[in-house]
Amino acid sequence: MIRVLLADDDPLVRSGLRLMLGGADDIEVVAEAADGSEVAALVDTYAPDLVLMDIRMPTVDGLEATQLLRERPSPPAIVMLTTFQTDEYVLRALQSGAAGFLLKHTAPGEIVAAVRRVAAGEPVLSPAVTQQLITRLTTAPDTGRRAQTLRAREALALLGDREREVAVAVGRGRTNAEIAAELYMGVPTVKAHVSHILTKLGLSNRVQIALTVHDAGEA
Template structure:
């Protein structure tokens, strides 16, 4: 059972998230918080696998709460709930250790998929969130965008063919185990590839690598898993 904390300052949003997650037989909401301070306290008390945080809350927001949770309870994955127009916050949250990003207006199935992915150790970016992040990175103008894409492409081209293949799956929200099954290789080998990919791209976490995969057009849609 995947144990979840939900934090949002709006009770109706918390109720909606809880209702969606309650339809998944493998997910249980074990705690709810109305602000970042409460979220930190409850995560430390209940040790959920995933904390679903509103990216902006009065007082201590989701970004600051995520950073403290990652520091004190590193085994808890972070899913950020965001809305359109919060692109700057998303980029800050990427640097703060969040590994899942979902729009509040997204489909219920996407919330469940994102929670499951992060619980399994994957990074999960809603396709719409990924598109927003890439568009925001382009806001510096055509020259800045072209330069950034060249830099990203050069780093990706320096990866091995297998690492690029792993990066494409990583960008689609697959865990190490899922990637291993797709490629029919050992999970430990995938883990080694991921470490090499992060170093090669100069990023600190899977979510940032997933953004690079989307930016380069590598991320592929999920496929039915082969047994």
């Protein structure tokens, strides 16, 4: 079972998410939080595999709650939820370690599929969020973008040849199975490479690998 914690200040949203996730036989909603300030204690109590986190909450928002969770030794995966297609926190949330970002009006079946993908170690981004991310990366001021590109290229230079190939494939949005087929290696080998990349670059998840690859201009 994939154990899920819902964090949203709107009880109707939480009820809707619980209803749609409850229809899946491999997903269990173990707890609900009405604010980010409640998340840490609920994670301690219920040990969820994944947190569906509203990005805007009244006392502690989803961004701060995500940062606090990511500082823990074995944090759950985090998928951010928002009603805004152009939320100002998108890039910051992903850089903080969120494994995905979905709009609340995403179709129920897609949200269920996203939970399964993140639980399996794959990132998820809605198309609107992906476009916003690309726009932000490509419209950054020249000086800032050059420094960002240099840092990203220096990071990728730390990787071995096969690790770099896997990182670039992750940056292009490929799943482990797709990377295995493209690079003629087994899925366990791909997973091992991804783990090594995360360790070498000091990153939290595949989304951050993808951001580094994009910053380096490799995707």
